[in-house]
Every structure is written in C-alpha cells, then in structure tokens.
Amino acid sequence: MPPIASQQLDSIHAMLGAGQRSLRLESHSLILWGMSFGGLALVSNHLLTADQIPDAATRAMAWLGLMSLLLGAVSLLDWQLTRRAKLARDELWSFIHRQVLKVWWLLLSAGVLGTFATFFFGGAYLVFPLWLVLVGLGLYVHGLFSEQTVEWVGGLLIALGVCSVLFRLDAQSLQYLAAAAFGLGMPLLALLQGQRHATSTPFWLRGAKLLLWLGVVLVPPLLAQRLADAQQPAAAPLQTLQEYARNPLTRQTVLLPAGLSIPVHVEVSGDAFSPSASSVLPLVLKRPVEVLVEHGRPTGQWRYPAGPWQHEGYPTALLIPWMRATLQPDIGPQLQVGLVVNMTARAPS
Numbered sequence: 001m002p003p004i005a006s007q008q009l010d011s012i013h014a015m016l017g018a019g020q021r022s023l024r025l026e027s028h029s030l031i032l033w034g035m036s037f038g039g040l041a042l043v044s045n046h047l048l049t050a051d052q053i054p055d056a057a058t059r060a061m062a063w064l065g066l067m068s069l070l071l072g073a074v075s076l077l078d079w080q081l082t083r084r085a086k087l088a089r090d091e092l093w094s095f096i097h098r099q100v101l102k103v104w105w106l107l108l109s110a111g112v113l114g115t116f117a118t119f120f121f122g123g124a125y126l127v128f129p130l131w132l133v134l135v136g137l138g139l140y141v142h143g144l145f146s147e148q149t150v151e152w153v154g155g156l157l158i159a160l161g162v163c164s165v166l167f168r169l170d171a172q173s174l175q176y177l178a179a180a181a182f183g184l185g186m187p188l189l190a191l192l193q194g195q196r197h198a199t200s201t202p203f204w205l206r207g208a209k210l211l212l213w214l215g216v217v218l219v220p221p222l223l224a225q226r227l228a229d230a231q232q233p234a235a236a237p238l239q240t241l242q243e244y245a246r247n248p249l250t251r252q253t254v255l256l257p258a259g260l261s262i263p264v265h266v267e268v269s270g271d272a273f274s275p276s277a278s279s280v281l282p283l284v285l286k287r288p289v290e291v292l293v294e295h296g297r298p299t300g301q302w303r304y305p306a307g308p309w310q311h312e313g314y315p316t317a318l319l320i321p322w323m324r325a326t327l328q329p330d331i332g333p334q335l336q337v338g339l340v341v342n343m344t345a346r347a348p349s
Contacts, residue, residue: 023097023145027190028081034190036074037135038183040067041128041175060119067112075105096145103141107134125171125317128178132161135182139189149206153189153213157181160217170344171312172228176221185217232309233292233301248296255305256289283341302343310344317342 040047048066053059086093111134118124136157143151160181164174192209236253244254256262264281268274292301292309303309319340326334 023094023100023142025142025146025150025193026078026082026085027193028085029078030186030190032074032078032081033135034182034184034186036070037131037186038179038181040070041131041182042179045175056119060116063119064112064116067115071108071112075108100141100145104138107138110134125174126165128174129161129165132164132178132181133158136161147193149192149209150189152206152210153185156210156214157185173221173225176224177217180220181217184220185213188213188216228311229308231311233299236292238290244293248293251292251294254291254293256285256291258285258288260285312343315341315343 048059048062050056050059053062111131114130115127118127136154136159138154139150139157140154143149143154160177164177169177192213236251237249238253238255239247239249240255241257241260244252261282261284264283266279266281268276268279288305290303290305292299300314301309301311317340319342320337321340322338324336326336328334
C-alpha cells in the first residue's frame with residue numbers, strides 16, 4: 001500500500017476513534033471525588049457513631065444529611081471547575097457528557113439511599129462494597145466514552161467490591177480498601193490518563209498502568225491490616241472464670257470455658273410485641289475463649305487459646321437466614337428462627 005494511502009487510513013482511524021471516545025474525564029473530577037470518598041471512608045467509624053447518637057433513626061438522618069451535604073458540595077464544585085475548563089478550551093458541553101453525568105449522579109444517589117437504608121434494614125457490612133461497585137460503575141460508564149484506562153479501572157473497582165464480599169473481609173479491611181481505592185486510586189487515575197484518544201495507547205502500556213494502579217490500591221490496606229494484626233496487647237495474668245469471680249485484678253485475661261451459657265438480653269420493640277424482662281437469648285460457647293478485662297470491663301480484645309488476638313469485641317455478622325411460626329394445641333404459639341453469629345470474618349483454623 002502506498003505511504004500516502006496508509007497515512008490517510010491512519011487519519012481516518014484516528015477520526016473514528018475521536019468520535020467514539022469523545023468524552024474527557026477531567027483530572028480535577030477524579031481528585032475531588034476520590035479525596036472526598038476516601039476521606040469519608042477513612043473517618044466513618046469516628047463520625048456520628050452510636051456512642052455520639054444512640055438513636056438509630058436520628059443517626060440515620062444525620063448520616064443522610066452529612067452525605068447529601070458532602071456530595072452536593074463536591075458536585076457543585078466539580079461542575080464549576082469543569083465548566084471553567086471547557087470555557088478555557090472553547091469547548092461545549094456535549095450531549096453524551098450531560099447524559100453520563102446524570103448516570104453518575106444517579107449512582108451516587110443510590111449509594112446514599114442504600115447507606116441510609118442499612119440503619120433500618122441492616123446490612124451495614126455491605127456499605128463499602130456497595131460504594132466500590134457504584135463508583136466503579138460510574139467510572140466504567142465514563143470510560144466507555146473517554147479512555148479505556150478509565151473503563152478498566154471502573155471494572156477493577158467493581159471486581160474489588162464483589163471480591164471483598166466473596167472473601168468475607170472484615171470490617172476494618174473493607175474500610176482500608178475503600179479508603180485506598182478512592183483516596184489513592186482515583187487521584188492516581190487522574191495521573192495515569194493518557195492522551196484524549198486512548199486508541200493510540202499501546203496495550204502493554206495500559207496493562208502496566210493497571211498493574212501500577214492495583215499495586216497502589218492494594219498494598220497500603222494490606223500493610224495497614226498487617227500492622228493492626230501485629231499489635232498485640234501486653235501480657236496479662238490468665239485467670240479462670242471462678243478465679244476472676246473470687247479475686248478480680250485491675251487487668252487480667254479471663255478464660256471462658258467451652259459450654260458456658262452467655263445470656264443476651266434482647267430489647268424488644270415493634271407493633272406486635274412489647275418489651276419483657278424475660279427476653280433473654282442464651283448463647284453457648286462452642287470453644288474456650290480468652291477475654292482481656294480491665295477495671296472489670298472487657299476491652300473488646302479476645303482470642304481462642306494460643307491464637308491471635310482479635311480486636312473487635314462484637315460479632316462481625318448476625319444473620320437470620322430463616323424464620324417460621326408454629327401453633328400447636330398442646331404447646332401453643334412458637335416462633336423458630338435460625339441465627340448465625342460470626343465473631344470473625346474468617347472461620348478459625
């Protein structure tokens with residue numbers, strides 16, 4: 001083929017690629033949204049907690065207001081900066097850009113409403129995976145009309161959200177992963193974006209960018225989790241439950257034996273049942289547990305004998321997979337439920 005014809009074909013391909021990838025994802029948008037999402041994820045367990053706002057409904061409204069205010073402010077700032085950048089380039093708002101922005105705001109609204117619903121219907125464990133998937137969907141849609149690197153990073157965010165649930169990461173690992181994916185991953189994506197038309201970027205270069213992005217996103221939460229797991233409490237005298245009852249110390253480790261019945265006092269409310277002093281659910285320990293106690297109160301740190309210390313004193317998951325009612329003449333009404341209590345995200349070895 002003559003060189004002139006080949007150059008003309010290359011020019012035609014470039015024009016076709018420009019028409020297909022006509023959307024520009026501004027770098028400031030990725031930085032703004034990434035820092036706001038990452039910062040909120042990082043401090044979420046210190047803001048508007050149950051200790052600060054005991055009532056769940058009030059706490060839900062407070063979180064709804066905080067998320068709406070934050071996302072509204074970032075959206076307005078992003079809009080103004082994007083408008084200014086387009087004016088500087090003498091560029092108009094394209095039809096595709098306007099529609100993609102609507103999809104982005106719709107996904108963010110779904111995330112806010114989903115987070116709000118967890119206060120009433122449970123499922124708080126899924127909040128960070130939900131946001132990973134929704135933000136990933138937003139980037140994927142942007143990438144369909146801008147650059148393939150953005151499209152692939154959106155797909156990786158979706159995969160991270162799904163895999164975090166499949167592998168049952170604990171709550172702290174989910175928090176670190178979300179903070180790194182948003183706070184580090186999205187600003188890094190702003191730097192990794194190439195030319196406006198990604199069709200001219202070699203495949204190996206896009207692959208190298210994705211590997212770099214994965215490394216920056218995954219290494220910090222893994223190191224943070226490793227450091228958190230390595231922090232072991234100072235040694236404390238080990239006492240049996242009987243010894244602790246006779247001679248409690250200022251600080252000690254109490255051994256709870258297997259078969260011990262632990263009463264769980266349930267506060268009952270609703271439209272059909274009233275509170276009762278006898279609403280107690282006994283839970284029986286399957287295996288011995290060592291609990292660290294200071295000044296007569298558990299610190300929240302516990303472990304199985306000779307195992308690593310756990311830093312969460314409450315179950316990581318409470319599931320009721322089934323429920324059925326019976327009404328027998330000789331017994332009367334009964335309600336049978338299945339209750340799954342997981343103290344750790346991973347099954348003990």
